[in-house]
Amino acid sequence: MLEPITPAVEADAEKPKTRRDAAGTKARILAVATREFASHGFEGATTDDVAAKARVNKRMIYHYFGSKEQLYLEVLEQAYANARGAEARLKLDEADPVAALTRLTEFTFDSFSRDRTFISLLNTENRQKAKVLKKSSRVEDMNSTIMASVDRILQKGAASGAFRKDLDAFQLWISVVGVSYFYFSNIHTLSVIGGRKLDDPALLAQRRRHVVDFVLSAVRP
Amino acid sequence: MLEPITPAVEADAEKPKTRRDAAGTKARILAVATREFASHGFEGATTDDVAAKARVNKRMIYHYFGSKEQLYLEVLEQAYANARGAEARLKLDEADPVAALTRLTEFTFDSFSRDRTFISLLNTENRQKAKVLKKSSRVEDMNSTIMASVDRILQKGAASGAFRKDLDAFQLWISVVGVSYFYFSNIHTLSVIGGRKLDDPALLAQRRRHVVDFVLSAVRP
DNA sequence: AATATAATTCACTCATCAGTTACTTAATAA
DNA sequence: TTATTAAGTAACTGATGAGTGAATTATATT
Numbered sequence: 001m002l003e004p005i006t007p008a009v010e011a012d013a014e015k016p017k018t019r020r021d022a023a024g025t026k027a028r029i030l031a032v033a034t035r036e037f038a039s040h041g042f043e044g045a046t047t048d049d050v051a052a053k054a055r056v057n058k059r060m061i062y063h064y065f066g067s068k069e070q071l072y073l074e075v076l077e078q079a080y081a082n083a084r085g086a087e088a089r090l091k092l093d094e095a096d097p098v099a100a101l102t103r104l105t106e107f108t109f110d111s112f113s114r115d116r117t118f119i120s121l122l123n124t125e126n127r128q129k130a131k132v133l134k135k136s137s138r139v140e141d142m143n144s145t146i147m148a149s150v151d152r153i154l155q156k157g158a159a160s161g162a163f164r165k166d167l168d169a170f171q172l173w174i175s176v177v178g179v180s181y182f183y184f185s186n187i188h189t190l191s192v193i194g195g196r197k198l199d200d201p202a203l204l205a206q207r208r209r210h211v212v213d214f215v216l217s218a219v220r221p
Numbered sequence: 222m223l224e225p226i227t228p229a230v231e232a233d234a235e236k237p238k239t240r241r242d243a244a245g246t247k248a249r250i251l252a253v254a255t256r257e258f259a260s261h262g263f264e265g266a267t268t269d270d271v272a273a274k275a276r277v278n279k280r281m282i283y284h285y286f287g288s289k290e291q292l293y294l295e296v297l298e299q300a301y302a303n304a305r306g307a308e309a310r311l312k313l314d315e316a317d318p319v320a321a322l323t324r325l326t327e328f329t330f331d332s333f334s335r336d337r338t339f340i341s342l343l344n345t346e347n348r349q350k351a352k353v354l355k356k357s358s359r360v361e362d363m364n365s366t367i368m369a370s371v372d373r374i375l376q377k378g379a380a381s382g383a384f385r386k387d388l389d390a391f392q393l394w395i396s397v398v399g400v401s402y403f404y405f406s407n408i409h410t411l412s413v414i415g416g417r418k419l420d421d422p423a424l425l426a427q428r429r430r431h432v433v434d435f436v437l438s439a440v441r442p
Numbered sequence: 443a444a445t446a447t448a449a450t451t452c453a454c455t456c457a458t459c460a461g462t463t464a465c466t467t468a469a470t471a472a
Numbered sequence: 473t474t475a476t477t478a479a480g481t482a483a484c485t486g487a488t489g490a491g492t493g494a495a496t497t498a499t500a501t502t
Contacts, residue, residue, distance in 0.1 A: 019468085020468055022479065025479080039348070041345070044263070046459060047459075057479095057481055059461095059462085059479095063479075063480080123344040124262070126406060126407050127341055129409045133409075133413050139414065164438075168431065170415065174403060175435050178400045178401075182398060182399030183399065186344075188350045188351035188354075191351070192360065195364075206392070207395075211396070215439075217440070219438070241497090279490090279491090280452090280491095283490090283492080284450080289489095289491090
C-alpha cells in the first residue's frame with residue numbers, strides 16, 4: 001500500500017509536460033462553461049467543475065475571465081453571437097415571402113432541435129431578470145437584422161397578396177419563435193405530463209410540420 | 222456597549238411567546254419556498270433563506286419536508302395543482318368553439334401575465350430534465366382534462382365548419398400556450414434586445430390581441 | 443395531574459465554493 | 473544569454489450551505 005509508485009509507462013517520449021496555449025485554454029474554459037451553465041444554471045454551475053472538465057487549473061478562469069459572472073457573461077455573449085451569425089447566413093431576402101417565412105420557421109425549429117444550450121442559457125438569464133445581459137456592451141443591436149428581415153418579408157407578402165396586411169413584424173417573430181421554443185424548452189415536463197417522449201423522431205417531425213403549417217395558416221389573408 | 226439590554230417594551234401583554242401552528246408553519250414554508258425556487262432556481266435557493274423569510278426555524282423544513290428536494294417537489298406539485306384547478310374552472314365545453322378557443326387563449330395569456338412563478342419553476346425543472354417531476358405520484362393524469370377539452374372544441378369547430386379539419390389537439394395546445402409562454406418566459410432578455418419594456422401595459426395589450434388573433438387565424442378553414 | 447406526542451429551538455458538523463496568495467516555469471524579445 | 477512577460481500550479485481562506493443531534497416546551501389525551 002505504501003510503496004512508491006514506479007513511473008514505468010509515463011517515462012517514454014516525454015514532451016515538455018505543460019505546453020502553453022493561451023487561446024486554447026481560454027476557448028476550452030468557455031466551451032465547458034457553456035455546457036455547465038446550461039446544465040446547472042448560473043448558481044448551480046461551479047468554477048471547480050468547469051476547471052476540472054476543461055482540464056485546467058481553476059486559477060486560469062480568474063486569469064482569463066476575472067470572475068464567475070464575467071465568465072457567464074462571455075458565455076452568453078458568445079451564444080448570442082452564434083445565433084445571430086446563423087441567422088445572418090439565412091439569406092431571407094432572396095426568396096418569395098411564403099418561402100422566406102417557411103425557411104425562417106423551419107430554421108428556428110431546427111436550431112432549437114439540434115441544440116438546446118441557448119434555450120437553457122436564456123432561461124437562466126431571464127430568471128435573473130437579464131441582470132447580466134444588461135451589462136453587456138456587445139448585445140445592443142443584436143436583434144435589428146432579423147427584425148428588419150421579417151419586416152421586409154411581411155411587406156412583400158402584403159404587397160403580393162400572399163399575407164394579410166395588418167401583421168406586426170415583432171409580434172409575428174415572437175410567435176414564430178415561441179411555437180418552437182416552448183416545445184423544446186419544456187420538452188421534459190411536457191413528456192412526463194403528456195406520457196410520450198417529445199424528442200422521438202416521429203413526434204419531432206410531426207411538430208415541425210405543425211409549426212410551419214400553423215404559422216403559414218395564421219398569416220394568410 | 223456591554224450593558225445588558227433592558228427588556229422594556231417587550232414585557233407587555235406577553236402571550237405564550239411561541240404559539241404552535243403546524244398547518245400554518247408548513248404552509249408558510251411552502252409559500253416562501255415557491256418564491257425562492259422561482260427566483261433563484263433549485264440550486265440557487267437556500268434553505269436558510271426560506272427559513273428566515275418564513276420566520277421559521279430551519280429545522281422545521283426538515284421536520285415537514287425531509288429534504289430540500291422534497292420541498293421543491295411539493296412546491297412543484299402545488300403549482301401544477303393550482304394551474305390545473307384554474308383550468309378546470311374555465312368551463313370550455315359550454316361556449317361555441319370559436320368562443321371557447323378564444324377563452325382558452327386569453328386565459329393562458331392572462332395567467333402567465335398575472336404571475337410568472339409557474340413559468341420559472343417549469344424552466345428550472347426542465348433544466349434538470351424533469352428529474353424531480355418524474356418522482357411525483359400526483360402528476361400522472363394532470364394533462365388529460367385540458368387535452369380532452371381542446372379535442373372537443375376542435376371536433377365541434379370542424380363539424381360546424383368554423384375550424385379546419387386536420388388539427389391535432391396536442392399540437393394546437395402546445396402552440397396556444399407557446400405563443401404566450403415565450404413572451405413571458407423571455408420577457409427580460411427580449412426587452413433588452415428589443416429595446417422596449419415588454420411588460421408595459423400598452424405592449425401587453427397589443428401582445429394579447431396578437432396572440433388571440435394569431436391562433437384564430439391559424440385554425441380557420 | 444401525569445403522560446405522550448408533536449412543534450420548536452439551539453448549536454453544531456462537514457462539505458463545497460468563489461476567490462486569492464505566492465510561487466514556478468515556458469516562451470519571447472532585448 | 474538574460475531579462476521580461478505571460479501561462480500555469482499548489483495550497484490556501486473565509487463564507488456559506490444542506491443537513492443533524494439533542495434538547496425544550498406547548499398541546500392533546502388519558
